[in-house]
Amino acid sequence: xxxxxxxxxIATVTAGLxxxxxxxxxxxxxxxxxxLSGVWTRTSASLTLSQTPPxxxxxxxxxxxxxxxxxxxxxxxxxxxNDPMGNCDPLGLVRNLLLELVAVYPMEIVQTPNRMxxxxxxxxxxxxxxTDGRPLPKDADLTFNGISTGRWEGDTFVVTSGFFxxxxxxxxxxxxxxxxxxxxxxxxxxxxxxxxLNMTLTDPKIFTAPWVSERKVMKLAPRSREIAEQFCVPSQxxxxxxxxxxxxxGVVR
Amino acid sequence: xxxxxxxxxxxxxALVASTSxxxxxxxxxxxxxxxxxxxxxxxxxxxxxxPHSFVxxxxxxxxxxxxxxxxxxNSPTVLREAGWTATTIKAGDELTMTLNPSRAxxxxxxxxxxxxxxxxxxxxxxxxxxxxN
Numbered sequence: 001x002x003x004x005x006x007x008x009x010i011a012t013v014t015a016g017l018x019x020x021x022x023x024x025x026x027x028x029x030x031x032x033x034x035x036l037s038g039v040w041t042r043t044s045a046s047l048t049l050s051q052t053p054p055x056x057x058x059x060x061x062x063x064x065x066x067x068x069x070x071x072x073x074x075x076x077x078x079x080x081x082n083d084p085m086g087n088c089d090p091l092g093l094v095r096n097l098l099l100e101l102v103a104v105y106p107m108e109i110v111q112t113p114n115r116m117x118x119x120x121x122x123x124x125x126x127x128x129x130x131t132d133g134r135p136l137p138k139d140a141d142l143t144f145n146g147i148s149t150g151r152w153e154g155d156t157f158v159v160t161s162g163f164f165x166x167x168x169x170x171x172x173x174x175x176x177x178x179x180x181x182x183x184x185x186x187x188x189x190x191x192x193x194x195x196x197l198n199m200t201l202t203d204p205k206i207f208t209a210p211w212v213s214e215r216k217v218m219k220l221a222p223r224s225r226e227i228a229e230q231f232c233v234p235s236q237x238x239x240x241x242x243x244x245x246x247x248x249x250g251v252v253r
Numbered sequence: 254x255x256x257x258x259x260x261x262x263x264x265x266x267a268l269v270a271s272t273s274x275x276x277x278x279x280x281x282x283x284x285x286x287x288x289x290x291x292x293x294x295x296x297x298x299x300x301x302x303x304p305h306s307f308v309x310x311x312x313x314x315x316x317x318x319x320x321x322x323x324x325x326x327n328s329p330t331v332l333r334e335a336g337w338t339a340t341t342i343k344a345g346d347e348l349t350m351t352l353n354p355s356r357a358x359x360x361x362x363x364x365x366x367x368x369x370x371x372x373x374x375x376x377x378x379x380x381x382x383x384x385x386n
Contacts, residue, residue, distance in 0.1 A: 070282040077283040077356070104330055230303065230330065237304055244307050244325050248283040250357025 031192035033155035036116070039225050040195050040218035041106040047071075047098055048171040049199060049213040060176060060206035067174030074174065079241070079249025084168060086241065088232035090144035092168025093127055093161065094183065094201065096120040097216075107218075108227045116150055116157070124231045129159050136162055142179050144168055159185040170201070178205040193220040280305065280325060284353045284363040291368070292322060293349040301329050301339035308364070310348050324352050324364040335366070336378045346372050 056064060068074070068081040078086050085091060096107075096118075105122035114132040119125075127145035140147050140163045148161040166179045181203035188196045199213035246253055294312035306326040311319050326332060329339075342348060349371035352362025369376050 075282040078280075079283065081282075104328075228330070232303065236302055240300075240304055240307070243309070244305070244323055244361060245283065247323070247359045248325065248355040248357065248361035250355070250359060 029192040031189060033189050034152060034157075035111065036109045036157060036187055036189055036195065037111055038195075039106050039108045039221040039227060041221050041225075042216060042218045044214065044216050046214055048173055048175065049094075049098065049201060049211050051214075053175065054207040054209035054211050057204070057206060057208055059178075060203075063176035063206065064174060067169060067176060069169075069172055069174035072173040077245075077249030077251075079246045079251040083172065083174070085172070085232075086237070086245070088123075088234045088237045090125065090165075090168060091120075091123055092164065092170075093145040093148075094164075094170045094177070094199075095168060095172070096123070096125055096127070096145070097185075097197070097199070098171050105230060106221055106225065106227070116159075119227050121227050121230050122232070124229055136160060142166070146183070155188060157187040159183075159187070161185070176206055177201075177203050180205050194218070195220070280363055283355060283357075283361075284325075285356045286353050288354055289351050289365060289368070290354050290362065291349065291351045293347065293371075294322060296342055296344050296346045296348050297321070298344055299339070299342040301332070301337070303328055306332055306337075308342055308348065308350075312360075320360050322352070322360045322362070324350060324362055326364045326366075341377055342372055347374070348372055 066082075068076050069083055070076060070078045070081050105120070107121065108119040110117045110119070114130065116129040116131055118127050118129070120127075125145065127148060129148040129150040131150045133151075134149060136147060136149055142163050142165040144165045144167075146161040146164040148159050150157055150159045152158070160182070161184075162182045164177065164179060164181050164183075166177060166181075168177070169175060170177050181201060183202075184200045186198045190196055195218040197213075197216040197218065199216075201207075201211040201213070203211075242253070292310075292312045294310040296308060296310045298309045300307050300309075305328055308324045308326065310322055310324070312322050314320050329337075349369075351365045351368035353365055355361040364370070370378070
């Protein structure tokens, strides 16, 4: 009985949180499933692809051990960590999708005839997905948000990306990747207010098998929520580190 | 059974809490959430900008020496949602706030907005919010 009470209590809270999500509609509203436009906030609390990453390769384990995050079981004070974010280095596409796509810093999708744009509020970063039928190039310079092409499979928008700069982390837990990583994203607008995202990350240098994400769910933000300018300003970050973060971590530079 | 209900309540509260502690700057790895210190001093600067806002203030310790404390707060985006602005605290204000202090023992702390914040003797805004973001 107590277990049942406990389950009901947690289910009630979970349902309440879902219902309280901005933009959540009480009744279905007509929508175009091939129009992904809007400012989206994620509802999933998991800030990584999934809780069950595939095993590392020896190189993947070595790189993971070298990354010192400030979250999770390996957390160290940022002053003694090496999270690229602490210097305003670009987060990279996967971390943009995973970390900052939360209610505080949402993501906006804008579609044009030949491209889909995603604007990530934190870091004032964007990526473009080419939808003009071009294939991914055979070779290209590496970039933090990679090179992406998209196509429709029914009402699912499928994005394939590669050519990622390997200096970024996949998430704030310090998951590494290599420049050989490829990513497939599958977006579906389930109703006007709900966008689903499933991802498959393939990086044989780092993981022994593809890493399939949990189902990520995003909710349409209210119309009043517009993407703001949220640069990570290196000089501000450096001042913050000098006055706050480093002394708090017991570090004098 | 009481223990089970207690654990259930803790789990439920933790579930609620977990929705508000999304963070992107690892703040709580530096501070000790099990300790709290309430300080009163005079503000020298309030910096309301990314990545995190912070307030600097001078506090006289038990030996009568002036100690320069810095309280880390949330990003402006989060604080604005709670009604804060860049002028909620100003240089010269007398400030009382509760901090979870640095694990390193330095005069740094993360501001606990669940506890009252007094500016010139008056409570500013309501209490609430997490330390992160």
